[in-house]
Every structure is written in structure tokens, then in C-alpha cells.
Amino acid sequence: MRNLAPAIKIASPAALRLETSGRGARLILGGDWIVAEAARVDEELRALSFGEANEIAIDGSAVELLDSAGVWLILRTKRDLEAKHATVQGPVLPERYRTLFEKMEAECIAPPVTHPHPVSFEAFLARIGRGTMHVLRQGYDMTGFLGRIAVETSEAVVAPRRELPFPAFIQQIEETGLTALPIVGMLAFLLGVVLAYQGADQLKRFDAQIYTIDFLGVGFLRELGGLVTAIIIAGRSGSAFTAQIGTMRVNEETDAMQTIGLNIAEILVLPRVLGLVVALPLLTFFADVVGIIGGMVMTYFDLGITIPAFMRELEGAITLKTLLVGLVKAPVFAFVIAMVGCFEGMRVERNAASVGKLTTRSVVESIFLIIALDAGFSVLFSVLGI
Amino acid sequence: MVSPSNHDDRDAVISIRGLVNGFGGTIIHDHLDLDVYRGEILGVVGGSGSGKSVLLRSIVGLNRPESGSIKVFGQETADVDAEDFHGLQLRWGVLFQEGALFSAETVAQNIQVPMRRWTRMSQELMDELAAMKLALVGLPEDTAQKYPSELSGGMKKRAGLARALALDPELLFLDEPTSGLDPISAAQFDELVRNLQQSLGLTVFMVTHDIDSLRATTDRIAVLVDKKIKVGTIETLVKDPQPWIHEYFSGPRGRAALADHVA
Numbered sequence: 001m002r003n004l005a006p007a008i009k010i011a012s013p014a015a016l017r018l019e020t021s022g023r024g025a026r027l028i029l030g031g032d033w034i035v036a037e038a039a040r041v042d043e044e045l046r047a048l049s050f051g052e053a054n055e056i057a058i059d060g061s062a063v064e065l066l067d068s069a070g071v072w073l074i075l076r077t078k079r080d081l082e083a084k085h086a087t088v089q090g091p092v093l094p095e096r097y098r099t100l101f102e103k104m105e106a107e108c109i110a111p112p113v114t115h116p117h118p119v120s121f122e123a124f125l126a127r128i129g130r131g132t133m134h135v136l137r138q139g140y141d142m143t144g145f146l147g148r149i150a151v152e153t154s155e156a157v158v159a160p161r162r163e164l165p166f167p168a169f170i171q172q173i174e175e176t177g178l179t180a181l182p183i184v185g186m187l188a189f190l191l192g193v194v195l196a197y198q199g200a201d202q203l204k205r206f207d208a209q210i211y212t213i214d215f216l217g218v219g220f221l222r223e224l225g226g227l228v229t230a231i232i233i234a235g236r237s238g239s240a241f242t243a244q245i246g247t248m249r250v251n252e253e254t255d256a257m258q259t260i261g262l263n264i265a266e267i268l269v270l271p272r273v274l275g276l277v278v279a280l281p282l283l284t285f286f287a288d289v290v291g292i293i294g295g296m297v298m299t300y301f302d303l304g305i306t307i308p309a310f311m312r313e314l315e316g317a318i319t320l321k322t323l324l325v326g327l328v329k330a331p332v333f334a335f336v337i338a339m340v341g342c343f344e345g346m347r348v349e350r351n352a353a354s355v356g357k358l359t360t361r362s363v364v365e366s367i368f369l370i371i372a373l374d375a376g377f378s379v380l381f382s383v384l385g386i
Numbered sequence: 387m388v389s390p391s392n393h394d395d396r397d398a399v400i401s402i403r404g405l406v407n408g409f410g411g412t413i414i415h416d417h418l419d420l421d422v423y424r425g426e427i428l429g430v431v432g433g434s435g436s437g438k439s440v441l442l443r444s445i446v447g448l449n450r451p452e453s454g455s456i457k458v459f460g461q462e463t464a465d466v467d468a469e470d471f472h473g474l475q476l477r478w479g480v481l482f483q484e485g486a487l488f489s490a491e492t493v494a495q496n497i498q499v500p501m502r503r504w505t506r507m508s509q510e511l512m513d514e515l516a517a518m519k520l521a522l523v524g525l526p527e528d529t530a531q532k533y534p535s536e537l538s539g540g541m542k543k544r545a546g547l548a549r550a551l552a553l554d555p556e557l558l559f560l561d562e563p564t565s566g567l568d569p570i571s572a573a574q575f576d577e578l579v580r581n582l583q584q585s586l587g588l589t590v591f592m593v594t595h596d597i598d599s600l601r602a603t604t605d606r607i608a609v610l611v612d613k614k615i616k617v618g619t620i621e622t623l624v625k626d627p628q629p630w631i632h633e634y635f636s637g638p639r640g641r642a643a644l645a646d647h648v649a
Binding site: 043 | 489490492494495501505506507508510511513514515516517518519520521522527530531535551553554581584585586587
């Protein structure tokens with residue numbers, strides 16, 4: 001139990017005594033009326049019964065220490081009695097505490113604070129309403145942002161007076177692509193191992209282990225390679241975009257850019273979007289290759305399929321189209337990740353908490369959109385018969 | 387105002403001897419001595435980077451000095467155990483520069499954080515006391531339910547002050563309480579500090595840049611120059627030949643602020 005007891009040594013505990021005589025009563029206070037004693041004294045005061053008495057004198061002349069919590073308790077007792085139509089005399093307090101008491105008697109007249117009630121039905125409905133409006137608003141703003149970026153991009157590409165921020169673009173490819181190679185490679189390799197192992201395990205039952213390779217090749221190239229890479233990059237670069245731009249918002253850097261006449265979309269958003277659109281397909285291809293290698297290692301150890309045999313089977317299972325179907329989705333995913341990341345970054349308000357909140361939201365939104373889009377692509381490809 | 391000469395018999399709430407602070411090879415405080423007496427408002431001034439905030443942070447234990455002794459209420463802050471240090475923490479309140487209110491909680495909840503941590507008061511009593519603190523720092527009732535992000539700079543500082551006063555401390559640390567406030571709010575804040583100091587009997591350690599605020603509130607002034615401290619009142623410091631102190635009090639801003647005070 002946490003309490004003040006070990007920390008503050010109370011010299012003389014607060015005391016109170018009630019002497020009643022018919023209609024008159026004396027409330028005698030003594031000791032230290034300080035915050036450390038407030039919890040106990042509060043209970044005792046609330047438990048007091050004044051009975052018939054309606055002429056009460058409060059005598060605090062024996063009070064040794066008094067702070068604002070103590071004054072409050074005395075003041076409240078006095079007011080409660082007066083509200084019950086009792087006449088209250090005093091309180092008599094040591095001279096040194098008169099000013100504090102008078103100041104508080106004059107100033108502290110507000111009712112107890114109240115707290116917002118998140119549980120009421122009304123609040124519940126209001127939250128649903130606010131949430132709905134928020135989602136609609138978000139969609140509306142995002143469409144606007146998309147339009148703005150589209151116009152900026154085409155202008156930057158078409159108009160010769162505006163050069164693309166080329167160094168920033170290359171830097172983004174390095175940051176989002178090159179430096180992500182180890183993590184993407186590692187995870188793709190492990191995923192390849194896992195898929196091969198699970199595939200082999202199931203297919204063994206039908207004596208069809210060799211088809212593990214078909215399953216691995218098609219599954220990885222068409223779906224998993226791209227999906228996993230996009231999810232990793234959403235967590236790694238999408239969040240970084242939001243945090244970077246958001247911090248610049250907090251720091252008023254984006255406002256400074258605007259006053260100088262720099263175009264935020266062109267300087268901050270374009271290099272990130274274009275950089276990622278280039279980097280993600282490359283990363284996806286890398287993940288495809290490493291994932292297949294992971295599967296190859298696993299099939300070698302688990303099923304004893306040699307590398308040439310693996311290659312032969314793989315060649316029969318996949319075509320260039322299999323690879324392209326997977327890769328064509330990557331620029332779309334990249335665009336979504338970068339757009340969401342930058343968009344949420346631009347929405348950061350001027351407080352530190354907002355950066356964290358919107359960074360989280362940016363990652364959740366891009367991963368949601370990636371998976372939804374991937375499902376959309378699957379439907380599209382099956383309709384087109386690809 | 388208390389004159390600085392006859393304080394020998396007074397009770398030192400903070401007593402610093404031979405304090406050395408430094409970062410990465412640069413020394414900020416070089417064997418610095420300072421006493422803060424019970425019931426006074428001490429203003430701490432100094433140029434940017436002179437270590438005013440570091441001094442404050444050293445006293446409240448947020449920064450570990452390289453050497454020297456800091457005693458608060460007669461207890462050495464460096465080598466007390468956790469429990470005794472909590473005992474000290476309960477007796478002081480700190481107002482940080484921007485208020486440092488917990489952004490996830492309302493103003494009322496912010497004020498109740500120290501109460502909840504250290505006392506067993508009922509929610510009812512805490513709600514009453516929070517309203518009382520808000521009234522004392524001059525905030526309207528409806529501030530209680532607001533979140534820090536909905537408050538102006540001056541209101542944040544008042545709310546921060548209410549939280550610092552939550553457990554009725556004896557010693558109050560203020561880190562640039564008037565910075566970022568307009569002159570009217572700054573003057574109101576000065577008055578509030580002076581007023582609370584008198585009615586609650588506080589000892590106040592106030593880091594500031596604001597010469598108006600020094601004049602309006604402080605009893606004594608500690609100037610951080612050349613890694614040491616010089617203590618005096620406005621009257622004595624104005625006559626000090628040290629170049630930074632001279633520039634501070636007798637430069638254009640200093641003269642304007644002290645016009646009616648020194649002439």
C-alpha cells in the first residue's frame with residue numbers, strides 16, 4: 001500500500017473532538033492539519049454527527065501546522081454546516097494561518113471537479129459518430145492529397161523549370177531499398193525455409209514431395225514475396241516517413257518551408273513516393289530470389305533434392321509471367337505505403353504525442369491497404385485469366 | 387523584502403557547497419556555493435548555457451553532479467536511500483518550463499497524479515482538492531475536464547503550478563515560469579507566485595530570464611557568471627562591476643525595467 005507514512009513523519013497527528021450540549025456544539029481541532037493527514041481526517045469529519053446542534057463553534061486554536069488541504073477540510077465542514085442552516089462561529093485559527101484561510105474562503109468556491117464519463121450510452125453513440133465522421137473525413141482528405149501529389153508529379157515531370165529533386169530521390173532509394181536488403185533477405189530466406197518444410201510435410205503423404213518446388217515457386221513469386229516485402233517496408237519506411245515529416249511539422253520546419261516559398265509536396269513527398277516506387281519492386285525481386293534459395297536449402301536437407309534437380313523442377317513450374325504477376329503489384333504497394341506515410345506525416349499536430357499516434361496509424365493503414373489491394377489483384381487476375 | 391545582510395540566523399532550505407557540473411569536458415559549475423532560505427523567493431539568472439536549468443535539475447535529482455554537496459531540508463540529496471528521497475520529493479514541487487503536463491490526462495487528473503501516488507484520499511476529496519488548487523492558481527472551473535493540448539501557454543503553466551502544489555510542498559521550483567507568456571500574463575503570473583508564496587508560506591527557487599519578473603517577485607537574486615554564483619539584491623547587483631551583470635542590469639532592457647526601482 002502506498003502512502004505518505006514512511007516518507008513524512010507527522011509530528012503531532014491531526015485530532016478533532018466534538019463537544020455537544022443540546023443545540024450548541026464545539027468542534028475542537030488540533031495537531032497537524034496537513035495533506036498527509038487529509039485522508040484520515042476527511043473520513044472522521046464525514047462521520048461526525050452533529051445531532052440536534054445548530055450553533056456550532058469551530059476552534060482551531062490548537063492547530064500546529066496547516067496547509068491548503070487542511071484549510072479546505074475546515075472550510076468544507078463549515079460550508080456543509082451552513083448549508084444545513086446551522087450557525088457557524090469561527091474557525092478560530094492561529095494568527096499565522098488567517099491570511100491563507102481568508103484567501104481560500106474567498107477564492108475556493110468552485111464545486112469539485114468532474115471527469116469525462118466515457119461509459120455513458122450517449123458518449124458511446126457520440127464516439128461512433130465521431131469515428132464515422134473521422135473515417136469519411138480521412139478518405140476525403142486522402143483523395144485531396146492524392147490529387148495534389150498527382151498534379152505536382154506531373155508538373156515536376158513535364159515542366160522543365162522544375163527539376164525533380166534528384167539527389168533526394170536517390171537518397172530515398174538508398175534509405176528505403178539498399179539498407180533494407182539485410183532484413184528483407186533474412187525474412188524471405190526464413191519464409192522460404194518454412195514454406196518448403198510445411199509443403200514437403202503435407203505433400204509427402206501423397207508421395208508428391210517433388211511438387212513442393214512448384215508450390216514454393218508459384219506461391220513465393222506470385223504472392224508471398226511481394227506481400228512480405230511490402231509489409232516489412234510499410235513497418236520500416238512508411239513509419240519513418242510519418243515520423244520524419246511529423247517531426248518537421250512539430251518543429252515548424254514545414255511552415256518555414258512554406259514561408260520561403262518551397263513546395264512541401266515537391267520537396268518532401270515526391271522523392272519519397274518515387275524513391276519507394278523504384279525501390280520496392282527491386283526489393284521484391286530480391287526477396288523472391290532469396291526465398292527460393294531458402295526453399296532450395298530446405299528441400300535439399302529435408303527431401304534430398306539436389307540443386308540441379310530443384311532447378312529443373314522449378315523451370316517446369318514457373319514462367320516469366322509468374323514472376324511478373326508478383327512484381328507488377330510492387331509499385332502499387334510502394335505508392336500506397338509512401339502516400340499513406342507522407343499523408344499521415346502531414347497531418348501531425350504540433351505536439352509530440354501526435355507523432356507517435358499518427359506513425360502507428362500510418363503503419364496499420366498501409367498494411368491494411370496492402371492486404372486489401374492484394375486481394376483485389378487476385379480477383380482481377382482470376383477474372384482476366386492470368 | 388528581506389535585506390541580504392541579516393540572514394545568518396535564518397534556516398537554509400537548500401544549501402549547496404562546492405558543486406561541480408560538467409558535460410563532455412566543459413565545466414558548467416565550478417565549485418559553486420548557494421543557500422536558499424526558508425520563506426524567500428530566490429531568482430536565478432544567467433546567460434544562455436550558464437547552467438541555470440542544470441542547477442535546478444541537480445537540486446531535484448534529475449542530474450547527477452560530478453562533485454559537491456547539495457542539502458535540501460538538511461538532507462544530502464546524493465546519498466539518501468530511495469525512501470528518504472521520496473520524502474524530499476513530497477516536500478517540493480517542480481514547475482517545468484512548458485508545464486510538462488501529462489498529455490493523456492485531463493487537467494484535473496494531472497493534479498491528482500501526485501495525490502493518487504502518495505496518499506489514500508478518497509476520489510471525492512481529491513476532486514474537491516483539485517477544484518481548490520485550480521481556484522488557487524486562478525484557472526476557471528471548466529479547465530478541469532480539458533486536456534493539456536486544449537490549453538494556452540499561460541494556462542498550461544498555471545495548471546502545471548497546480549500540479550506542483552498538489553501535495554502542499556514547502557519548496558517550489560519554477561523553471562522560467564514567464565518565458566513564452568505575453569507581458570500581461572507574465573505580470574499576472576508573477577503576482578500569482580508572490581501571492582501563493584505569501585499565503586502558503588512557500589520557499590521559491592525560480593530560474594528566469596525575465597528582469598521584470600525578478601523585480602516583481604524575488605527577495606534575492608543569484609547570478610550565474612563565470613561558472614560561479616553571485617548573490618545579491620537588485621540594488622546591490624546594479625552596482626556590480628562584473629561585465630555580464632553590469633550589462634544585464636544596466637543594458638537597455640535592464641534600465642527600462644528597473645527605471646523606477648533604482649533611480
